[in-house]
Amino acid sequence: MDMQTRSLSLMTREELDSFGAELDDLRHEIMADLGQRDADYIRSIVRRHKYTEIAGRSLIHFSLTPFSWMAGVGLLSLSKILENMEIGHNVLHGQYDWMNDPELNSRSYEWDIVCDAESWRKYHNYEHHTFTNIIGKDRDYGYGLLRLSKDEPWRPWHLTQFGNYVALSVLFEWGVALHELEIDNIKNGTVKPKDKLPFLKRFVDKTSHQLGKDYILFPLLAGPFAPKVFAANLIANLNRNLWTSTIIFCGHFTEDAQTFLPEECEDESRGQWYYRQLLGSSNFTGSRWLHIMSGHLSYQIEHHMFPDLPAHRYPEIAARVEDICRRYGVPYNTDTFLNQYKTVVTRILKHSVPDSLTEPGGALDKVGSAVNRVLGKFLGQRTAAS
């Protein structure tokens, strides 16, 4: 049964309270344990980010063969992803504020993407993390472009939403940067364009800095070889866009990630908040470096429960969070990266057509399950073969 918007009343008030208390205890335990190890970890990641960037840019600038140029692009992409996911995103959440180091402080850190940090803190840390997956309040939900739940009525333009999704992924950092503009709210008149002027100023400042750096300064430094540097930066930024959007879609838009209605989240207790974060998020499994490259958003559930705990701690506490969830009989959504991503694509496709077609027994349901069978078989064989 498709139940993307589910009632939060599966647990009693008392159960929710003790569920919340157990998670609070876990949080306090880790908070009290933070120290040198965490400082060393994030500084080692910063070091890797800087060295890969220096190596990547040097290769791009001075390489004489396409292969070393490609290696440079690869290193620069790697560096940009590390900076964006494991450093930028997590530092801006205040995960390392306790270190009292201005270079790793959420107030002063500015990351290497076109979205300015202030805008991000407001719209991501506050809106998205407080109102996660509440339809109408969490504007991250489908980014106003995608229909991902039956709660939103189907419109003909949803037919092309897979194309929209691809376009959003390609231009992901621009989508993130323009998020604060609230185009949808300007269109429906709830927000005046004039109120967005301060944001537009910050937007122009940050984007001109980013564009100037990647597409003017660095290419010019290469003199006659400017085009190859320009292209390398473009590809590295594209790689990062595709990677980050894929990771983020796997965190909230998998098949079982739920959505909520504003009225059921009024006067929410701490336990209810934790529970909603759990239901609205999904994890994926993988190697240590997959986790690091995803900024540990592969532990989206833990990240949403404890957004200000240093992310590299999530793997340590995941087993305990899962255990708490099991004891309270609530679902803990986790699977391999590939399986989770498959459900994301399925969900986007499924909601692009009227619900009557995808309901059990509907025309597309039959086609869909057939495709799934074939795809499953194919992927299954490949896994078996390797």
Added chain:
Amino acid sequence: MFKAGTLPLIATGYHAIQAMAHTVEVSVTTLHERIKDAPGILPPGLLGSYLNFLLCEIDPRLNQARVPAVVESVIEETESVRTYVLRPARRWGRFEAGQYTRIEVDIDGVRVSRNYSMSCSPAKLDKNRCISITVKQVEGGKVSNWMAEHCEVGDIVHLATAQGEFTLDNFRRAQERFGIARIKAPLFVAAGSGITPIMSMLESRLHADPMADTHLAFFVRNEREVIFANRLKQLAEEHAGFQLDLVYTDSEGLVSKEKLFELVPDIEQRSVHICGPQGFMTLVTDEATALGVVPEAIFIESFGAAVPASALSLDAKATLSFASSGGSIESEGGKTLLELAEAAGLKPKFGCRSGICKECLCEKASGPVFNRLTGEINSEPGVHVQACISVPIGQVAIVGW
């Protein structure tokens, strides 16, 4: 084996290489020193931050973004007091005798800072490129205990520019204002580790004028607790104008009006410079005034030891002051920084108001706050706290509001 003449050739070659290596070494060392002491040679922005990153990777002493200082030696003064001789990068600048500096250390991943007075005269910096600070281990003191247990020769700490008004300028200005007849010389009154800025001023004054009339009344528990015992005795031997009075409070009792008058009969003709615990300074101020000292010629240095967390009560009356707007507000029972600021008519940024999003993060200059979410008490100066869940439980100052 070798043809005649080969050996001398090898020897010459060896010496040439050695000489070259030496030249390279000298120029690298010179370059190293140049960079270390350079006053802000880095370009601003991204390029500068990458260059500085590389410099720090080569040697943390080359850090251009902060002022590193190397611990040159550690001197045990008493059982619980140590003097750290530090060699700061030249761009740290100069200091006035009696001033203090903020020293930053990393303790278990956390950058913590404290103010310590320089305990040497500025002449020492000119001569040896070194300064010294003197730290007393305080019970429960995060930095002082860490320093005692972990700080070793060769370690790097970071310093902020010297500041402070508790200097010899006070005496000079008081003398100009009230005349030499009214204020002929300074009297220094110290208790315990309050001697540190005074030591700096004594050495500086006597260095500039070896015969200068200078009086020190130093209150300590007993003989074992005398910080700088040798330096003080040596000063007294070398300078006829310097009178040293050590008062052991264990046997002679605490400071009193009679005691002060007995030690310094000409006290009313002096400016009085006091450093020690707050209670001590208040007491000496009152008594000196009663003995006829010009009130405007009494100067104190409150070197604020952090209040231990156990001494704070959650019901304590609290005051919140705002550095930018200049206002302040009294706390009414357990209200958060955010609620208080709003009650005072300010409009600080906020988001979730429940400790999740950190939109309301503000910089606390000083004072203790209670974290509603974690139950922790934070008394650290210069840290960021979440305004929506932090309850002031003392005198709290916020920067930027």
